Amino acid sequence: MPQPAVAILTIGSELLDGRVQDTNANFAARKFAEQGLRVSHFLSCDDRLTDIDAALQYLTAGCDLIVISGGLGPTTDDLTREAVAAFDGLELVMDPALLSALQERYRQRQRTFDPSNAKQASRPQGATAVPNPIGTAAGFDLKTKHGKRLISLPGVPQEFELMFNAYVLPLSAKLFVTATQKRSAIFKVFGLPESTVGERVAALNIPHSISVSYRACFPEIHVKLSGEISAEDLKELQTSAITAVGADAVYSCEPESTLDSTLHALLLERKLTVAVAESCTAGLLGYLLTNGAGSSRFFLGGVQTYSNQLKQSLLEVPESMLAQHGAVSHEVARAMAAGARQNLGSDVALSVTGIAGPDGGTPEKPVGTFFVGLAEAQTVRSFAHHFPFSRERVRIYAAHTAMDTLRRHLLGLKIRGDV
C-alpha cells in the first residue's frame, strides 16, 4: 500500500493577516515526521464556512488524515464545528457530559457561563470527543462517509500540542505506522552560537541516512539526530556529537528538561539554597529559577536592585565602588552576590549587572556588556560577558548565563568569562 498522506489545516484570520505566526503546522509536521509519516500539505484559510468546506474538499482528495487547528472557541468567528458537520452532511449534537463539565469549570472559576460557551460542548454527530485537559474547547475526531479521518483541535499552541501528543500521535501510529521504526535522540546546548554548533556537528560526517536538525529556541540550541538506526548506534552517534560540540555546553539530553529544571535538580541533589541580586534582569533570574514546582526547597528569594541607591542600601555595595568602577563591573557584580548571600542567608548567591540597552553603552562597556557574580561561603567570583543584541535578548541571555554559571560551578566545569 502507498504511504498515507497527512494534511494540516490551520484556520483563522489572525494567521492570514499576519498577526500570528502559525507554529502548529510545523509542530505537527515534526511529530509526524518522527513517526515516518508524510505530511503532504499545510493549508490556512479564513474562519468562513465556504472557505473551510473548499479546503476540506481539496485536502480530502489526496489525504487520509486531516488535522485541523483552530476555530473551536466560543466566539462567533469560531466555525470549525459547523463547517466540518456541513462538509460531511451531519448535524451538530450537544454532549451533555461535556456541557456540564464546562459549566462546572466556569462555576469553579466563578465565571458567568455565557450561552455562547455551550457550543464548545457540541460536535458533529458520530464524532468522538478529544479531551482538552487545560482549556474549555474539546476537540473531535470524525471518520467521514468516505473513510477520511478529520481531527479538530484548538488553535492555542499549548492546547494543540498537548492534545496532539496525547491523542493524534497514538492514533496515527496505530492507523499508519509500519514496523521499521525511526529513532531519534536530542541534546540541548547553551552558550554557543548555532553556526558553531552546526560546524562542529558537520565535521563528524554523519551518514546521510541520519538527519540532523537544529532548533534555535533562544537562548538555547536543540540538536536532534534521527533515522532508521539501532538504539546502540544512535547512542554512540549522540555521544560523539556531544563531544564534538563540547560536553560542558550540553546541559541535557532530555526532551522535557530546561536549563532551569536542570539546575533545580542539581541544587536539590546538593542540598543548597540560592539567593539572587538582579540589576539589568530586574527579576527574570528569580522568575526562571522558580519555574518548577517545589523551587521553594532551594530558592530563598532575591533583591531587584535596579537603582544604584538600592545596590547600596540592600546589598551594601560601597558608593565609592559604584563611583570608581561603575555599576556594571566585576567589582560590583561580586559585591552584589556577596551582599545577597550575606543579607538573605543563602548557601550560594548569583548576581547580574549589565547594560541591556538600547541606551547606556560606552566605548569601554558597549550595550550587551554584563557581569555575573557568584558568591559562596569562602569565595566570590565574577564573569564578564558581551552579547550585543536587543534589550530583550540581552536580558534573557544574561539570566540564562547566570544559571549556567552556577550549573558549571556545581559540576566543576570551566566557566566562560572568567577573569
Next chain:
Amino acid sequence: MPQPAVAILTIGSELLDGRVQDTNANFAARKFAEQGLRVSHFLSCDDRLTDIDAALQYLTAGCDLIVISGGLGPTTDDLTREAVAAFDGLELVMDPALLSALQERYRQRQRTFDPSNAKQASRPQGATAVPNPIGTAAGFDLKTKHGKRLISLPGVPQEFELMFNAYVLPLSAKLFVTATQKRSAIFKVFGLPESTVGERVAALNIPHSISVSYRACFPEIHVKLSGEISAEDLKELQTSAITAVGADAVYSCEPESTLDSTLHALLLERKLTVAVAESCTAGLLGYLLTNGAGSSRFFLGGVQTYSNQLKQSLLEVPESMLAQHGAVSHEVARAMAAGARQNLGSDVALSVTGIAGPDGGTPEKPVGTFFVGLAEAQTVRSFAHHFPFSRERVRIYAAHTAMDTLRRHLLGLKIRGDV
C-alpha cells in the same frame, strides 16, 4: 468590484517534514495586510509537479494573485518553473542575459558552473524576470491565460523578503489597492475571559461587512475590527465595542503597546517611582515593568521574598501575621507592599503573594489564589483573585494583574478583587 483575494503558496519538503518553520507566508501576509489586501489562503505543498499543479488549480479558483515561494534552486527537486509553465501550457525559455550573469557570478566566486545551474536562468515563456540582487535564482512574474497573476520567488527568507518588498508590494499596490481601502482598528483587553469579550461584542450586532477577530495572547485578548468602512464609522464602531466590553478593561488601542508599556508611560507622566515585593511571581513583575528602555526613570527595584523568613527580614512582615493569616492573605499582601514602599523609598509599591501550584492549595485557598497589595503614602489596599490554571499561567496572570491594579488606580478606575 469585490476585494481581490491573494494567496501564498510555499513549496518544499523541508517545510512539510517540519525541519523548517516557514516564515515567508507570515511576512507576506503582514505586508499585504498593511496595504489593506486580504490574504485568503496559505498553502504548502511538496516539490512535485502534480502537487504544484493541483495547488495552483485550487488557489487560482478564488484568488487573483498567487505569490509562490521556493522551488527555484538548481537541484532536481526544484520544479516551480516547470510546474507553472505546465499549469499555463507554456514552454520554458532561457534568458541569455540572466544566464551570462549567472555564469559570471559563479566565475567571481571561483565555483564551477554545473550545467544544472543553467535552469535558474529560465522561466515560462512570456513571464517577466523578477531580479534577485543577493542570490542566484531570479524570480518571475506570469500573467496567466485566465488573467491570474503568478509571482514566483526564491524560498530563502532574505531573498524572498527583499524581492517581495522591491517587486511584489509596488505591483500589488498598483493592481489592487483601491480608494475604498480596507481599514482596521484594534483594542487590547486584560482581565476578562475571551468568551465574555466575544459575547459583549457580538451583542452589538456589528454589520457582516465588518469582520471581528479575537486573538488570545495570554493573558490578554486583542480584538480587531476590519472592513471597507470610513475612518469615522470605524472609530465609532471601535468606541461602541470598547464601551460594550467595558472601557476600564481596555488598556490600549495601539497595535504596538503592551500592558507594561502603557503603565510605563502612565508612571512617567505622573512622575511616580515604583518598587515591588514579589512572592509567587519571584521577579516576573519587576522584569515586566522594565521591559521598556528608560524604565529606570520610574522603577527603583524590588525584593523577591519567596520565603517567609525574607518577608520578615526584608519587609518587616510580622511573624505573628504570617502565622495567623498565612503568607497568602490580604494582610500579608498589604504588609509586603507597605514594607517595600518604606524600605525601598518609592512613591508607590506593588506586592504579589499567591499559590501558583501545582501543590500548596487548601480548601479555603485553592491553587490559583493570589493577592495584590498596593501601597501609597497614605493608603495601603489589597485585592483578592482566584485564577485556577497552570503554575505558569497563574504567575503570568498575577504579575499582569498587579500591573493592571496600578494602571486602574492611577486612572481612577474600579479595581477588581477589592475587599
